[in-house]
Amino acid sequence: MAAGDVTGGARFSTRDLVYIAILGAAWGLVETSLGTYLHALRVPFRGAILTALGLLLALCGRVLIPRRGTVLMVGAVTAALRLLSVGAVLLSPLLAILVESLLAELVLWPWTRPGRAAFALAGAAGTLWTVAHPFVAQGLVAGSGVIAVYGWLIESTARVLPLLGGVVWLLVVCAVGIPLALGIAAGLLAHDLGTRLQERLAH
Amino acid sequence: MRAPSARRRGGVGVYGYACLLVWALVAPALLQGPRIYWVPGTVIAASWLAGARSWRSLADRRTWLLLLGLALVGAAAGGWGSGQPLQSALELPLRMVARALAVLLAADTFAARVSASELAALGEGAGLAGLGFSLGVAINTLPVLQRTARSTWMALRLRGGPGRRPWRACSRLALTILALSLGRAQEIVEAAEARAFSPGRASLKGPTWKSGDLGLALGLVLWTAALVLVG
Numbered sequence: 001m002a003a004g005d006v007t008g009g010a011r012f013s014t015r016d017l018v019y020i021a022i023l024g025a026a027w028g029l030v031e032t033s034l035g036t037y038l039h040a041l042r043v044p045f046r047g048a049i050l051t052a053l054g055l056l057l058a059l060c061g062r063v064l065i066p067r068r069g070t071v072l073m074v075g076a077v078t079a080a081l082r083l084l085s086v087g088a089v090l091l092s093p094l095l096a097i098l099v100e101s102l103l104a105e106l107v108l109w110p111w112t113r114p115g116r117a118a119f120a121l122a123g124a125a126g127t128l129w130t131v132a133h134p135f136v137a138q139g140l141v142a143g144s145g146v147i148a149v150y151g152w153l154i155e156s157t158a159r160v161l162p163l164l165g166g167v168v169w170l171l172v173v174c175a176v177g178i179p180l181a182l183g184i185a186a187g188l189l190a191h192d193l194g195t196r197l198q199e200r201l202a203h
Numbered sequence: 204m205r206a207p208s209a210r211r212r213g214g215v216g217v218y219g220y221a222c223l224l225v226w227a228l229v230a231p232a233l234l235q236g237p238r239i240y241w242v243p244g245t246v247i248a249a250s251w252l253a254g255a256r257s258w259r260s261l262a263d264r265r266t267w268l269l270l271l272g273l274a275l276v277g278a279a280a281g282g283w284g285s286g287q288p289l290q291s292a293l294e295l296p297l298r299m300v301a302r303a304l305a306v307l308l309a310a311d312t313f314a315a316r317v318s319a320s321e322l323a324a325l326g327e328g329a330g331l332a333g334l335g336f337s338l339g340v341a342i343n344t345l346p347v348l349q350r351t352a353r354s355t356w357m358a359l360r361l362r363g364g365p366g367r368r369p370w371r372a373c374s375r376l377a378l379t380i381l382a383l384s385l386g387r388a389q390e391i392v393e394a395a396e397a398r399a400f401s402p403g404r405a406s407l408k409g410p411t412w413k414s415g416d417l418g419l420a421l422g423l424v425l426w427t428a429a430l431v432l433v434g
Binding site: 073152 | 232269273281298303319326332333334338339342344374378384385386
């Protein structure tokens with residue numbers, strides 16, 4: 001076993017690595033093609049939608065390759081593809097892909113063959129990162145000055161909207177609830193899609 | 204895209220560029236007052252000396268919008284226009300812009316100067332065995348995957364589109380695209396094994412620290428100490 005091997009000693013076969021490559025490429029394709037449309041159209045929760053679709057593919061991989069480290073490997077391939085792609089300001093999506101796949105991997109880590117509930121939990125854990133990610137990414141790029149900016153934004157918005165207290169709770173529930181629902185749906189769909197793919201590929 | 208000869212001349216490898224990125228993230232927190240403006244300057248100088256001659260972030264409109272947005276919001280948060288002296292009101296936005304510029308340029312340099320194989324070796328060194336092979340296959344699979352997705356979508360449209368059950372149609376579309384793409388896996392496996400590829404034997408050798416990496420890391424540490432102590 002290689003030192004620090006994330007697969008826990010069980011190396012991937014050539015076929016596993018090819019499956020990981022294809023699923024990583026598919027996640028990369030979703031990020032670059034659908035992501036461009038969603039960003040251009042300013043679709044709300046586009047980050048959560050893209051993450052849910054990406055995790056759907058990565059979690060499908062976990063059904064096809066029942067080994068620890070599969071989801072993280074798919075995420076690493078996607079992140080590397082993003083790093084090598086044309087374009088700029090790549091730090092944020094790169095970090096997001098790696099952390100999301102790592103969170104989903106950590107949830108699935110205890111099981112060799114996780115069930116539907118574990119897949120739903122893994123999807124939810126990955127997509128919930130989209131709630132925290134903008135704050136982490138902005139903090140990394142702009143530093144601690146962002147805290148002063150957030151304070152000013154909250155203060156000035158509260159001054160303009162006296163009823164903010166009630167609205168804030170609604171916004172927080174939506175900001176957490178929608179990615180959570182998307183993640184759970186992605187996890188469940190991944191389990192079903194992966195099982196169907198397994199049957200189809202076996203023929 | 205990459206200039207291996209320049210990289211060899213500079214002697215800076217993946218660890219050196221990673222050090223520069225980490226330094227761009229950490230140094231602004233250590234430097235008070237106007238000393239922070241040395242950070243983007245140092246990143247530009249170090250990148251230039253290591254062989255980077257262009258930064259794709261600077262050619263991207265979004266970078267300038269981000270910096271402009273940070274400057275405006277930071278100025279408003281710093282109290283510009285509310286009786287604050289101009290110098291103290293502009294301190295916050297200028298610090299944020301300097302840090303953002305340094306981080307973006309260091310990330311650009313890392314992305315531009317580190318090759319796919321070095322990146323894969325770094326991943327394999329971190330425990331992701333087989334990442335190099337997977338990355339290579341993924342790069343070659345992308346156009347095929349794109350073609351498969353387009354032709355499957357066209358076939359669906361020619362048969363009347365998603366119809367009354369769009370979710371079921373989308374699910375079938377995803378299943379077909381993935382099944383067709385994964386079905387080609389056997390060909391790739393056979394091609395790899397015909398070339399004597401074996402995941403157990405073919406792991407990439409992890410990148411080593413070059414003299415340029417050590418020089419850059421040491422230089423950055425000394426430069427930071429000088430900026431902190433002397434100012």
